[in-house]
Amino acid sequence: MLIYFIELRRRLIKYLICLSFCLLGSFYYSQNLLHQVLAPLLMTLTGDDKLVLTKIGDTIFLPLELALTCAIILSxxxxxxxxxxxVMPALHKDERKIGRIFILAGQFLFVTGGIFGYKLILPWMFNFLVQYRTPYLHLMLDADNAISLTLKMVLIFGLCFQLPLICMFLVWIEWVSSVQLRSIRRYMLVGAFIVGMVLAPPDVCSQVLIAVPLYCLYELGLILVKFSRL
Structure with missing residues (x-):
């Protein structure tokens, strides 16, 4: 048992070293990161609208928090x-193969989902929210709140894109069967549109833009389950 703790400690130290380098690099480029994170919102603002800091400490803590978040994602x-x-030494050969596939596919889908949310959904959402206001009112937005919202939406879409892997995993551990997954298609379609209504502003196009990819990801999961013969 002591050997496992020593090995775990060694790998944890390696990760913390990697995290430290990522944090230093992210903090060095924090101003560029700040601009990139706020870009979907900035492109929707008019000349009279402003992003403001409401706390004096935000001049330091905001870039630091953003750098830490980016460092965690990068590492x-x-x-x-x-x-x-x-964990690999404790697994069988087939389990190792499946594990590698899940890890690589999960990272790819997370990045794809994050980019999808950042490039497509956030500009639509911010544009709707900014335009949906009384014409003579100007916006003074909290930069900290805007950054938090952007990062949360990117994280949500990154996690939503794990749906195919979740389907495969549930079948693999025999919690559900592929037949059961296919039998709830109609409910997943309704659920996808409910998620679209919750995440998107009250704009039909934005809701469809979320719901359709989500349902397609579910169908992709069914296809992968079928061809992988789980």
Whole structure:
């Protein structure tokens, strides 16, 4: 048992070193990161609208918090790799193969989902929210709130895009069967539009833009389950 704790400690130290380098790099480029995170909102603002800081400490803590968040995201693949190296010796050959596929596919889908939310959904959402106001009122938006909202939406879409893997995993551990997953298609379609209504502003186009990819991801999960013969 002591050997496992020593090995876990060694891999944790490696990850913390990686996280530290990512944090230093992210903080060095924090101003560029700040502009990129706020870009979907900035492109919708008019000349009279402003982003403001409501606390004096935000001049330091806001870039630092953003740098830490970006560092965690950047170091996440390395963390998963170290975790995988720790548990891999206890797995069978087939389990190792499936595990590698899940890890690589999960990272790809997370990045794809984050980009989808950042490039497509956030500009639509911010544009609707900014335009949906009384004409003679000007916006003074809290930059901290705007950054938090942007990062949360990117995270949500990154997680939503894990749906195909979730379907495969549930079948793999025999919690559900592929037949059961196919039988709830209509409910998943309704659920996708409910998620679209919750995440998107009251704009039909935005809701469809969320619901359709979500349902397509569910269908992709069914296809992967079928061809992988789980």
């Amino acid at each position: 996440l693949p390395y963390a998963l790799w170290q975790l995988w190296q720790f």
